[in-house]
Amino acid sequence: MLRRRDLLAAALGLAALPPGLRAALLPDRLVVAGGALTEIVVALGCAPRLVGVDTTSLYPAKVVGSLPRIGYIRTLSAEGILSLNPSFLLASDQAGPPAVIDQLRAVKLPLALVEETFAADYVPAKVMKVAEALGQETAGKAMAETIAADLASVRAAVAGLAKPSVLFVLSNTGDRLMAGGQATAAETMIGLSGARNAIQGYTSYKPLSAEAALAANPDILVFPDHVVTALGGRAAIANLPQVSATRAAASGRIVSMDSLYLLGLGPRIAHAAHDFATALHPGARLPALPARAWTVA
Amino acid sequence: MSDLAIGAGRLTSLPRGARTGLAILLLLAAMAASLAIGAVPLSLRDVLQALMGQAEDARQAAVIWQLRLPRTLMAGLVGAGLALAGAMTQGLFRNPIADPSLIGVSAGAAVVTAALIVFGAILLPPGWLPYAMPLGAFAGSLAVIAIVSRIAMVEARTSVALLLLAGIAINALAMAGTGLLVYLSDDRQMRDITFWTLGSVGGATWVKVWALAPCIILPLICAPWFARALDALNLGEREAAHLGFRVERVKRLACFAFALAVGGAVSVSGIIGFVGLVVPHLVRLTFGARHCVLLPFSAIGGATLLILADVVARTIVAPAELPIGLITAFIGGPFFLALLLRRRREFAA
Numbered sequence: 001m002l003r004r005r006d007l008l009a010a011a012l013g014l015a016a017l018p019p020g021l022r023a024a025l026l027p028d029r030l031v032v033a034g035g036a037l038t039e040i041v042v043a044l045g046c047a048p049r050l051v052g053v054d055t056t057s058l059y060p061a062k063v064v065g066s067l068p069r070i071g072y073i074r075t076l077s078a079e080g081i082l083s084l085n086p087s088f089l090l091a092s093d094q095a096g097p098p099a100v101i102d103q104l105r106a107v108k109l110p111l112a113l114v115e116e117t118f119a120a121d122y123v124p125a126k127v128m129k130v131a132e133a134l135g136q137e138t139a140g141k142a143m144a145e146t147i148a149a150d151l152a153s154v155r156a157a158v159a160g161l162a163k164p165s166v167l168f169v170l171s172n173t174g175d176r177l178m179a180g181g182q183a184t185a186a187e188t189m190i191g192l193s194g195a196r197n198a199i200q201g202y203t204s205y206k207p208l209s210a211e212a213a214l215a216a217n218p219d220i221l222v223f224p225d226h227v228v229t230a231l232g233g234r235a236a237i238a239n240l241p242q243v244s245a246t247r248a249a250a251s252g253r254i255v256s257m258d259s260l261y262l263l264g265l266g267p268r269i270a271h272a273a274h275d276f277a278t279a280l281h282p283g284a285r286l287p288a289l290p291a292r293a294w295t296v297a
Numbered sequence: 298m299s300d301l302a303i304g305a306g307r308l309t310s311l312p313r314g315a316r317t318g319l320a321i322l323l324l325l326a327a328m329a330a331s332l333a334i335g336a337v338p339l340s341l342r343d344v345l346q347a348l349m350g351q352a353e354d355a356r357q358a359a360v361i362w363q364l365r366l367p368r369t370l371m372a373g374l375v376g377a378g379l380a381l382a383g384a385m386t387q388g389l390f391r392n393p394i395a396d397p398s399l400i401g402v403s404a405g406a407a408v409v410t411a412a413l414i415v416f417g418a419i420l421l422p423p424g425w426l427p428y429a430m431p432l433g434a435f436a437g438s439l440a441v442i443a444i445v446s447r448i449a450m451v452e453a454r455t456s457v458a459l460l461l462l463a464g465i466a467i468n469a470l471a472m473a474g475t476g477l478l479v480y481l482s483d484d485r486q487m488r489d490i491t492f493w494t495l496g497s498v499g500g501a502t503w504v505k506v507w508a509l510a511p512c513i514i515l516p517l518i519c520a521p522w523f524a525r526a527l528d529a530l531n532l533g534e535r536e537a538a539h540l541g542f543r544v545e546r547v548k549r550l551a552c553f554a555f556a557l558a559v560g561g562a563v564s565v566s567g568i569i570g571f572v573g574l575v576v577p578h579l580v581r582l583t584f585g586a587r588h589c590v591l592l593p594f595s596a597i598g599g600a601t602l603l604i605l606a607d608v609v610a611r612t613i614v615a616p617a618e619l620p621i622g623l624i625t626a627f628i629g630g631p632f633f634l635a636l637l638l639r640r641r642r643e644f645a646a
Contacts, residue, residue, distance in 0.1 A: 099501075
């Protein structure tokens with residue numbers, strides 16, 4: 001749901017105005033809270049308008065690397081954001097704390113909260129919402145349609161393949177592995193890539209026990225790159241007591257990916273799903289997706 | 298003799314009015330700093346104009362009126378409440394290390410708040426949560442203090458060892474409860490709980506200031522009345538009873554006042570450790586231990602400390618901000634240790 005306020009309401013009415021006048025009235029100093037939203041903003045060509053992003057906005061590094069950081073998305077500071085003299089705040093509905101959003105409304109900063117969901121097919125809609133907020137409907141529509149088409153081709157490519165069961169480990173704290181259950185970005189990407197989540201019965205990420213791993217007995221284990229490094233490589237992972245008894249460890253099928261790319265649920269979702277599917281189905285030949293403006297930045 | 302101790306000696310030798318004036322002046326200076334310093338650069342003139350309602354820029358006025366002023370007041374109220382509660386528990390239990398967090402009162406408030414973060418959206422009608430959290434935190438802290446003081450009471454006397462051990466047990470229980478809630482929570486709720494336990498006054502709004510004010514001001518108004526009873530309690534409960542104080546009633550009322558202050562403070566700001574333990578000791582070391590001095594000066598000192606800590610918290614990594622609990626610990630911990638080291642002979646007696 002997009003809450004349109006002040007400028008936003010005006011922005012929709014602006015569609016009727018001549019382009020030059022319209023550009024002058026659009027928000028020119030943007031602060032964005034949410035990694036996927038920042039990617040969309042940049043893809044829509046609005047990077048020059050960015051004056052600050054949150055710490056979950058890490059891509060494209062070229063653009064966001066030099067921008068002021070307003071802190072972690074759940075612990076924003078009203079005055080910190082205002083110190084960047086923004087004319088508009090575009091934030092995920094995960095942004096908070098709620099009191100800070102209330103404060104920003106109280107000081108009448110125009111802002112839009114964009115809903116986040118775990119549905120892959122919601123990404124094109126998310127692009128449209130950002131585009132509307134920024135007055136970039138035409139570019140947004142083209143981008144949303146392209147992403148929807150790319151998602152469809154990934155789905156078509158994996159449709160006929162056997163679905164391996166996949167256990168996704170998000171992170172390790174000490175020797176505890178946090179495995180992804182239902183209602184996670186990991187499950188969305190597993191499903192999109194023609195596989196099934198080996199973990200059933202809980203939501204979010206929870207510590208994995210050796211017994212639960214054995215009961216799930218996945219064909220493939222997936223770890224983020226940085227966790228593979230932290231745990232000392234694939235061979236070391238296969239020997240971890242939590243997973244060593246599983247089919248995946250026995251056959252050495254351990255896949256690693258950049259977690260930001262894989263779990264971002266942003267404009268790069270179809271390409272991430274394609275790369276993930278290629279890793280999960282080593283025998284299959286999946287047609288490559290054409291590079292897009294937002295995947296090569 | 299160290300500078301600090303000399304300074305302290307001079308302070309104690311000042312007349313009472315001068316000391317009060319000095320403390321209040323410090324508090325006012327901290328409040329002024331808190332209004333003038335922040336991520337948005339404002340000159341003193343801008344601040345004064347905004348306060349008088351003559352700001353040239355609407356956003357400048359909003360920064361002062363909607364952000365810095367409620368934030369300053371809330372930090373001051375929370376700091377005063379925590380320090381006052383600390384001073385009262387230390388007097389009540391005749392134990393220098395009694396502190397809201399040590400005997401589990403903060404943890405009791407935390408577990409209720411965590412439960413509301415996780416289940417509030419399901420259990421309560423939308424919009425009730427901001428009001429339910431202070432009430433819940435108050436109920437949680439009241440329940441813990443009631444349980445702990447009941448357990449610690451043996452033959453009409455409060456056993457300090459029992460009190461601390463019961464506090465440790467309650468702390469462990471409440472932590473386990475919070476842990477269970479973290480386990481049940483989704484990603485977002487988990488992060489909220491984590492950051493809540495680090496403390497912040499960043500979410501200050503006028504609604505919260507109004508909701509918090511009675512929780513802190515009521516105990517503060519009653520402080521002079523408690524002061525004499527707490528002085529008498531220092532001699533021992535029987536002795537206080539012989540002096541004509543109705544010890545049980547004083548204890549019960551003090552516990553209630555204390556839970557009100559801690560519950561109110563914790564519910565709006567999360568867990569801010571250290572203030573309740575250290576500020577009363579600083580006051581004792583510099584102004585003396587009589588409760589009629591200790592209670593009000595602890596409140597003023599706590600308010601000053603927390604307002605200054607908040608100024609640091611919101612400027613040091615601007616435009617982001619640090620949890621204030623980290624600042625209070627980083628500023629106060631070493632300062633307190635230094636003070637203890639320099640005056641430790643007095644503790645040997």
